[in-house]
Amino acid sequence: MEQNRAALRLRTVLGHLGRTSARAYTAHPTTWAVSSTSFHPPQFQYTLDNDVLSLEQRKFYEENGFLVIKNLVSDDDITRFRNQFQRICKQEVKHEGMMIMRDVSTEKSKFIPSEELITKVQNFHQDEELFRYCTLPEILKYVECFTGPNIMVVHTMMINKPPDSGKKTTRHPFHQDLHYFPFRPSNRIVAAWTAMEQVNRNNGCLSVLPGTHKGCLKPHSYPQWEGGVNIMYYGIEGYDENSPRVHLEMEKGDTVFFHPLLIHGSGWNKSQGYRKAISCHFASADCHYIDVKGTSQESFEKDILETLHKVYGFPEDASLKDIYRLNVQLVKGERINL
Numbered sequence: 001m002e003q004n005r006a007a008l009r010l011r012t013v014l015g016h017l018g019r020t021s022a023r024a025y026t027a028h029p030t031t032w033a034v035s036s037t038s039f040h041p042p043q044f045q046y047t048l049d050n051d052v053l054s055l056e057q058r059k060f061y062e063e064n065g066f067l068v069i070k071n072l073v074s075d076d077d078i079t080r081f082r083n084q085f086q087r088i089c090k091q092e093v094k095h096e097g098m099m100i101m102r103d104v105s106t107e108k109s110k111f112i113p114s115e116e117l118i119t120k121v122q123n124f125h126q127d128e129e130l131f132r133y134c135t136l137p138e139i140l141k142y143v144e145c146f147t148g149p150n151i152m153v154v155h156t157m158m159i160n161k162p163p164d165s166g167k168k169t170t171r172h173p174f175h176q177d178l179h180y181f182p183f184r185p186s187n188r189i190v191a192a193w194t195a196m197e198q199v200n201r202n203n204g205c206l207s208v209l210p211g212t213h214k215g216c217l218k219p220h221s222y223p224q225w226e227g228g229v230n231i232m233y234y235g236i237e238g239y240d241e242n243s244p245r246v247h248l249e250m251e252k253g254d255t256v257f258f259h260p261l262l263i264h265g266s267g268w269n270k271s272q273g274y275r276k277a278i279s280c281h282f283a284s285a286d287c288h289y290i291d292v293k294g295t296s297q298e299s300f301e302k303d304i305l306e307t308l309h310k311v312y313g314f315p316e317d318a319s320l321k322d323i324y325r326l327n328v329q330l331v332k333g334e335r336i337n338l
């Protein structure tokens, strides 16, 4: 029954996107003509009233939990992010608090400062050049539709998915981003993820389970994968593996905005290239913190605190809130209410 409902929803999603059956969906412009300005149905809970999204786009996000905007970020900006990432990889630029991650398949090999060995840079808040992504007016314009006008940056990532060694360690298991966040309400949090080149099933594009943002936060743990799993790549427990999924094939500059409860992940990189994307999580500056002790997020809090203690000497008795307090940054509006 649940399966039938999910299949029906997938057909509706593909119908909206101009396809009838294929498993992979190629992102199309989301500029439907109908405006939302004069229409305020009370059932809208995941999007806010403003005149940026068309009614069709709004309904699409409400129903599916994601929205692709074609060609949003310019080639020039992408080149600048790419160049800065290379400078970071070569250690020409360093920032305290920025996390440099490697793939589990190469983590024991000798470290050479080059982009071949770095799969992700997290928390680039202090890097002026990469952080420009989080302040681009074209990004914030859409973010505001989900967060409202007071916007803070809560998490940043530049992802460089390497060619897979054959052990499928470059996969990112299905997960919900809310697992990592100690603030609410979830509907006022949104991710922006921009493809820095063409992304497709061959190089490990994002895959999403449409409509799953309407569920609740589920327990997460490390998947038991034969080749190992990357640090902080938690996977959701107990989701239906046969749920219909949509593969978001996107062009350079296309950007997907998605809800933090949407179940998503990405496939292994079968190509010889490094699949790059830049991403930021935004939240309303009016969100409030929650204590994750006693919740399914507690294991993540323990994990990250252990890592930060080992690497940076961060106090062991700190909390997830303390980590975020050091990082959140206002990008629009007057104050952070945390």
Ligand SMILES: O=C(O)CCC(=O)C(=O)O
Binding pocket: 157, 159, 161, 172, 177, 204, 206, 264, 265, 266, 277
């Ligand atoms: O870019 C990817 O491969 C997946 C990114 C993602 O889902 C995440 O880091 O939470």
